[in-house]
Amino acid sequence: MTLQSKLDAFKSGFEAGKPPYSVPPSVIATMHRATAELIASGAASRALRAGDRAPAFTLNDPDGQPVSSADLLARGPLVISFYRGVWCPYCNMELQALQETLPRFAALGASLVAVSPQTAANSRKSVRQNAVGFPILSDPHNAVAAAFGLRFALPDYLVDLYKSLKNDLPAFNGDASWTLPMPGRFVVGRDGVILYAEVNPDYTRRPEPADMLPALRRAASVPA
Secondary structure, three states: OOHHHHHHHHHHHHHOOOOOOOOOHHHHHHHHHHHHHHHHHOHHHHOOOOOOEOOOOEEEOOOOOEEEHHHHHHHOOEEEEEOOOOOOHHHHHHHHHHHHHHHHHHHOOOEEEEEEOOOHHHHHHHHHHHOOOOOEEEOHHHHHHHHOOOEEEOOHHHHHHHHHOOOOHHHHHOOOOOEEEOOEEEEEOOOOEEEEEEEOOOOOOOOOHHHHHHHHHHHHOOOO
């Protein structure tokens, strides 16, 4: 079963109000509106793409240890997955799918990191909940996400909805701003150039982890 088929099945159940979820149609309509507006804004077209140079970054892992993209690239190509947070079921399913593909990344000499704006405590929860064996890094204020062109501000009506659902992003992220990254997946070669980029303003759509393997094979064939 592909990642997207799992996401589609979850979305169908969620929007049908199947347990454990039971939300009124007005909530679903508001979420659809926000997604449609983000798509129409063209924000995804302004994100970094293949051929661009990836911004260097150093972010802390859940234990407070700094992880440097430069250090990881010194070892081999780097896969970076930007996601919204542990509160997002679509993101959790994506992390699990990445974990399943991790051995194939490692066989090609690649490292994998996931990046979200959430606090270290919530990243630790992500690690436990999804049983991942790769670093989950905290990106305060979505600063690195912004450098990749992924950060966006939630519209006021969506902020109001999240508050009504007790989805307190400032508490999750330790940041008073109501911003999120569009889900984005990147493969960066050892020279810092992006070889693969997939950004989707619809958070229910995620690329298959295996989609990155051709780029990683190309990267693995290039001498250090």
